[in-house]
Amino acid sequence: MNLKEIIQITWLSLLVSGAAVSLAMLVGLPAAVLLYLKKFPGKRLVVSLVNTGMGLPPVVVGLLVAIMFWRSGPLGFLGMMYTPAAMVIAQFIIALPLVVGLSLTALEQVDPEVLLQARALGANAWQTVRVLFRESRMGQLAAIIAAFGGVISEVGAVMMVGGNLKGYTRVLTTAIVQETRMGNLRGAVYLAVILLTLSFFINLFLTSLQRKGVSRWKGPSWK
Amino acid sequence: MERPELEVRNLKVAASGRKILDVSYFDLRKGECLALFGPNGSGKSTFLRIISLLQRPDSGEIYYQGQAVSPENREELRRKIVYLLQKPVFFRGTVHDNLLLGLRFRQVDRAEQQTRLERISGLFNLAPLLGRFPDELSGGERQRVHLARAFILEPEFLYLDEPFNGLDVQFREEIMSDFYRIRKSLGITTILVTHNREEAVNLADRMAVMLSGQIVQAGSLEEISEAPATAEVSRLMGQEALVEGVVEKSDDGLLEIRAHGQSIYAFGKQRKGKRVVLTFRPEEVILAPERPASSVRNWFKVEIKEIRPFERMVLVLMDCGFRLKALVSRTSVEELGLKPGTEIWAGIKATALTTWPGLEEMNSSENENE
Numbered sequence: 001m002n003l004k005e006i007i008q009i010t011w012l013s014l015l016v017s018g019a020a021v022s023l024a025m026l027v028g029l030p031a032a033v034l035l036y037l038k039k040f041p042g043k044r045l046v047v048s049l050v051n052t053g054m055g056l057p058p059v060v061v062g063l064l065v066a067i068m069f070w071r072s073g074p075l076g077f078l079g080m081m082y083t084p085a086a087m088v089i090a091q092f093i094i095a096l097p098l099v100v101g102l103s104l105t106a107l108e109q110v111d112p113e114v115l116l117q118a119r120a121l122g123a124n125a126w127q128t129v130r131v132l133f134r135e136s137r138m139g140q141l142a143a144i145i146a147a148f149g150g151v152i153s154e155v156g157a158v159m160m161v162g163g164n165l166k167g168y169t170r171v172l173t174t175a176i177v178q179e180t181r182m183g184n185l186r187g188a189v190y191l192a193v194i195l196l197t198l199s200f201f202i203n204l205f206l207t208s209l210q211r212k213g214v215s216r217w218k219g220p221s222w223k
Numbered sequence: 224m225e226r227p228e229l230e231v232r233n234l235k236v237a238a239s240g241r242k243i244l245d246v247s248y249f250d251l252r253k254g255e256c257l258a259l260f261g262p263n264g265s266g267k268s269t270f271l272r273i274i275s276l277l278q279r280p281d282s283g284e285i286y287y288q289g290q291a292v293s294p295e296n297r298e299e300l301r302r303k304i305v306y307l308l309q310k311p312v313f314f315r316g317t318v319h320d321n322l323l324l325g326l327r328f329r330q331v332d333r334a335e336q337q338t339r340l341e342r343i344s345g346l347f348n349l350a351p352l353l354g355r356f357p358d359e360l361s362g363g364e365r366q367r368v369h370l371a372r373a374f375i376l377e378p379e380f381l382y383l384d385e386p387f388n389g390l391d392v393q394f395r396e397e398i399m400s401d402f403y404r405i406r407k408s409l410g411i412t413t414i415l416v417t418h419n420r421e422e423a424v425n426l427a428d429r430m431a432v433m434l435s436g437q438i439v440q441a442g443s444l445e446e447i448s449e450a451p452a453t454a455e456v457s458r459l460m461g462q463e464a465l466v467e468g469v470v471e472k473s474d475d476g477l478l479e480i481r482a483h484g485q486s487i488y489a490f491g492k493q494r495k496g497k498r499v500v501l502t503f504r505p506e507e508v509i510l511a512p513e514r515p516a517s518s519v520r521n522w523f524k525v526e527i528k529e530i531r532p533f534e535r536m537v538l539v540l541m542d543c544g545f546r547l548k549a550l551v552s553r554t555s556v557e558e559l560g561l562k563p564g565t566e567i568w569a570g571i572k573a574t575a576l577t578t579w580p581g582l583e584e585m586n587s588s589e590n591e592n593e
Contacts, residue, residue, distance in 0.1 A: 111312060113308055113310060113312045114312045114314065116272075116277065116308060117307075117308050117312045118314070118324075118328075119277055120275055120277060120305065120306035120307070120308065121305060121324060121325035121328060121372065121373075121376070122301065122302045122305070122325050122328040122329050122376065123328045124298065124328070127328050131314065134314070134315055135314065135315060137315075
């Protein structure tokens, strides 16, 4: 395995997991707000499902996505099986319940009186949601850290829907499996170190944002 | 007559089958400060949330400046109102950020934000606090910032939920006087929720009494003090229940009431044989070492049970078969050598006692009304 290949694998890992988590945030954060603010029949059931989803085995997700995108499957005509797009979708499904569940928990930690006071000072619906996120920022970052950590280290689903195609869908985790299988333990260890380092720096970055959040009780003003 | 700034009709709120609010009529006039007075749990905060348009009632109409509140104008009207919760909750950021937040919600331009900030920090003396964080402030400072962030919005309506609660006496007086001065200078129509008589007397032009979700009486402070609508209002206005007894004699309005083996004289309309409750103000009770010759009809030999400070006065709790309270000055306590266990004489004029139908009579008359 040459350096170019390693860089390409690392870059794809970041791209797939980054895209999956970004999509999960795009869908999951508004969903958490709706779950927090709206009362509707079956809400408790939905929350239980989300919580169950937080422990969804990646292999099962991989299987479901594979069934959908299999040539004869309902979405087979899209030709997405064994593509990075399918990997993003699988990781998105893994990340979504983590983002929704943990974000909802963070929102529930906000003192309801803070929201009431914001509205009583004239905040409209959108401004109230912004206050809600600002006040629960640390928890929201924790949700993102957990989701990213969950998907970047996941192997089952990406293996099943990506197929570990060299130069196309091979990511760090599937490459480690591949190298180990081939008896190239040294190569596997190199990749593992890269994965761990990557994971460490991304978490360090997110945690530093979160810590800033702590001191931002004393932080820059609301803009 | 000029139309009230706020009118509320037939407002009803219930939760799990229990009536929380039932206000048939309430109004607020331009520029006035109305004290909404009532015990804890009487529905005052729910009422404020509803008239602040933050919560919808089950039924009823609300009119602001003659305009009925509707889904179309709700948001626009809501921005004319500022409601301050009882507990001062702050948002992330400094005092400066917290003060400006409401203006930012209203998208007031920066130059105007700055002008108002300077004006309000001057009025509330907040300049040294602007760069600090809410968790670094003392209770009094927090309360001042809490009030200031309402005034900075220059609302047409200001609703305050017990804004001076939990402050020590010195801070309270300071903040109350700031509030009075600033409110007057800006002429904001205000509701001040309180269960403190002193606040109502010092700050409000008018008063409404809320009991069990209903406005039982509204009027000037004098009107309510002099002619409370119910025994509960009377008690809220600082009258204490003395004792329940039976009318033994009624002579042209002067009643002789028998209670706990003693005869008590009071004025009232009740007939002989009826049960009555007597109420009084502790400040009307006279204490003397010996029973003096005087025009006071009621004298009781009492034993002092407890002496405790109350605002600037001293509250003396006594027993003479029933409990009696007197509010006297510290000097009187010293001069009379009052201490727990001593026996003295307590007097109260017949005219200082108010008679109310006894509890049984009251319940039966309520049933008749139903």
